[in-house]
Amino acid sequence: MVPATPKSRVKFPGNVHADKTKKHLPNGNAYMTWLQEFSSSRAQNNKTQVSSVSDENFHPSGFMKDLDSPPERMSTMSEKKSNGRDGESIRDVAEDKMFDFSPSLNNQSHHNKNTVFRARPKLADAHAVLSSKLEEPTETQINAYEEMEDMKPEPLERVCVDPLPIPTGAMTEDKDVEEQRVKGSENLVEEGSKVPLNAATRKSLWRGKVVPKEGMRGRLGGLESIDEGNEGDFNKRMHRKKSWGTKHRNVQTFGSSQDGEHYMQGSMERDDEEELVPHPFLSRVLLHSSASSSSSFNNSSAESDEVFSESEDTAARRQTMKKCRSWRTFLTMMQWSKRTQSSWIQLAGHQGNVRLSEGGEVLKRFCKVEDVCLQALMSDALCQFVPHYFGHISQDGERYIRLEDLLSGLKHPVIMDCKMGVRTYQEEEIIKARTNANVRSDMYQKMVKVDPAAPTAEEHAKRGVTKVRYLQWRDDSSSTSSLGFRIEGIVMGNGKVLRDFYKTHTEAQVTETLLSFTRRQVHILEAYESRLQALSEALKESTFFYKHEIIGSSLLFVHDCSSKANIWMIDFGKTIPTPEDVQLRHDVPWVEGNREDGYIIGLTSLTSLLREAIKQAREQSQEQPL
Numbered sequence: 001m002v003p004a005t006p007k008s009r010v011k012f013p014g015n016v017h018a019d020k021t022k023k024h025l026p027n028g029n030a031y032m033t034w035l036q037e038f039s040s041s042r043a044q045n046n047k048t049q050v051s052s053v054s055d056e057n058f059h060p061s062g063f064m065k066d067l068d069s070p071p072e073r074m075s076t077m078s079e080k081k082s083n084g085r086d087g088e089s090i091r092d093v094a095e096d097k098m099f100d101f102s103p104s105l106n107n108q109s110h111h112n113k114n115t116v117f118r119a120r121p122k123l124a125d126a127h128a129v130l131s132s133k134l135e136e137p138t139e140t141q142i143n144a145y146e147e148m149e150d151m152k153p154e155p156l157e158r159v160c161v162d163p164l165p166i167p168t169g170a171m172t173e174d175k176d177v178e179e180q181r182v183k184g185s186e187n188l189v190e191e192g193s194k195v196p197l198n199a200a201t202r203k204s205l206w207r208g209k210v211v212p213k214e215g216m217r218g219r220l221g222g223l224e225s226i227d228e229g230n231e232g233d234f235n236k237r238m239h240r241k242k243s244w245g246t247k248h249r250n251v252q253t254f255g256s257s258q259d260g261e262h263y264m265q266g267s268m269e270r271d272d273e274e275e276l277v278p279h280p281f282l283s284r285v286l287l288h289s290s291a292s293s294s295s296s297f298n299n300s301s302a303e304s305d306e307v308f309s310e311s312e313d314t315a316a317r318r319q320t321m322k323k324c325r326s327w328r329t330f331l332t333m334m335q336w337s338k339r340t341q342s343s344w345i346q347l348a349g350h351q352g353n354v355r356l357s358e359g360g361e362v363l364k365r366f367c368k369v370e371d372v373c374l375q376a377l378m379s380d381a382l383c384q385f386v387p388h389y390f391g392h393i394s395q396d397g398e399r400y401i402r403l404e405d406l407l408s409g410l411k412h413p414v415i416m417d418c419k420m421g422v423r424t425y426q427e428e429e430i431i432k433a434r435t436n437a438n439v440r441s442d443m444y445q446k447m448v449k450v451d452p453a454a455p456t457a458e459e460h461a462k463r464g465v466t467k468v469r470y471l472q473w474r475d476d477s478s479s480t481s482s483l484g485f486r487i488e489g490i491v492m493g494n495g496k497v498l499r500d501f502y503k504t505h506t507e508a509q510v511t512e513t514l515l516s517f518t519r520r521q522v523h524i525l526e527a528y529e530s531r532l533q534a535l536s537e538a539l540k541e542s543t544f545f546y547k548h549e550i551i552g553s554s555l556l557f558v559h560d561c562s563s564k565a566n567i568w569m570i571d572f573g574k575t576i577p578t579p580e581d582v583q584l585r586h587d588v589p590w591v592e593g594n595r596e597d598g599y600i601i602g603l604t605s606l607t608s609l610l611r612e613a614i615k616q617a618r619e620q621s622q623e624q625p626l
């Protein structure tokens, strides 16, 4: 049993970071003043638990002015419509561009963001990026996938299903945000908060990125895959998936295979694909019902005729009809409950810090440092790579940042969190450790678990290590120090969570992990590589980037079973602005005092390892017999 740790007592990184920032920056500059004021206002907020977006100590304004807010986009759209142009076709053009990651387009879309929907993909279709044909997963790909699962078995308790999302009614938006709405039009936060945050607006906002119904399916799909993963027979499922490939659009259809596994096919289908998704929840219930193994159920009465064999006697038929009715009730409930079920998962970081909300949003525990960054990023060249920021919300006395849910609408999302940079501690943390070396027993425990020989004799005697020492050890034993990034965790398509990458540090190990993560699918790897190139171009354009020390931030890689892929920048809880006159390069080694984070070093090596993975995947696919 691991003893109660300081970690569980002090759980909000942002609060800690803000204080650190305040203490160790040079006095006398505007930044210092801002941080001091900001820290004291935060301390005030912590006391009162009242948010302060209108706080005069807030970061220099301007962030939200250009925020790509839905009203702006929508008004532009409607203007165009009233000018005689077809709003839909404008959107279609924007959507077409969504799937083009070429750097030129990326920049262009940034500059044009006020005139069309923000050309930002939820997930780019790997085919659209590559114009390559979708390959059905081959035996090798499936084996590779399973191999990774076998290689890194995950204890059941790590397969997490998130808590139910918070119903809108239970939420109250920050009072101060509300106040800001009433205040003058100059307030920039008000601009963002003016967005009527109801389902209809979100629906419009998400148009072109997420079809709401598809989103529900995506989440439910994830839940399915978690269950499926536990049963685990991927090959078999793939086979069934093909053999049950009849297509009915706009009809919710349930069918069953010979052995009683049930599939759902329905109105959320896309035009260009045909898919039956095994539905374990339904499967399990149906499997245990007398109507299970050889029957099918369909909502439409015409099709339900096929359900019953001619030889069935009337009584049996009536009995079955009765069951069908109750199934119908059950299915209605399912339709309803899909809105509240989800397989959303927080892969890395402080568990519970990020939670699923509704309407395509997640809530992240409020951290002023991160909040300020996110606002700035909404009007930066990097906005295409950052989840949309919707302001704050208070719930049960806790403040949260409202962010776009990057997994919404995805089918069986496969996720990888890569922590970027050559170090994961701020310079302030080192200085603090020198003066006040707080010893952490939880970190000692984690260290010993991975490598019993890692602590020094003194640390063994104390049964504790300082946080900086732990973070440095983490950086050195993983690929952070050497490659400028590390893999924090992966969620496979069946919902299995892999977090044991503590000792993944060589290029070969990382490449192998990239191959397993993508199941050696070349088009997925190429889509990722393309997205990284686009990110690299956007970083050159970004003013935010050169004025911030980015520590502990991650790139979230996401793809799904419909061959779409995307990469997002997340977690700015330890990202702090540089002093006025300092611009960072991000591509030079860190030495204490230069504040460099090595973000570009990490991006470069990640890109080159992706290329290596592409090369290996291509070679291996050519070796496969046809």
Ligand SMILES: Nc1ncnc2c1ncn2[C@@H]1O[C@H](COP(=O)(O)OP(=O)(O)OP(=O)(O)O)[C@@H](O)[C@H]1O
Binding pocket: 013, 345, 346, 347, 348, 349, 350, 351, 353, 354, 362, 364, 387, 403, 404, 405, 406, 407, 415, 417, 552, 554, 556, 570, 571, 572, 573
């Ligand atoms: N906008 C989002 N949409 C979907 N999932 C998200 C989003 N933001 C974060 N997550 C999930 O939550 C995880 C942790 O996020 P994040 O790194 O921001 O949290 P954190 O607690 O600040 O982490 P750390 O402890 O590393 O500072 C991510 O790995 C990802 O799985």
Ligand SMILES: O=P(O)(O)O[C@@H]1[C@H](O)[C@H](O)[C@@H](OP(=O)(O)O)[C@H](OP(=O)(O)O)[C@H]1O
Binding pocket: 007, 013, 350, 424, 446, 467, 471, 474, 552, 574
């Ligand atoms: O990866 P691990 O082994 O789980 O270790 C955690 C990780 O390094 C986090 O980045 C760090 O939070 P910060 O980045 O916010 O410092 C956290 O510190 P904490 O326990 O003090 O929160 C560590 O426990």
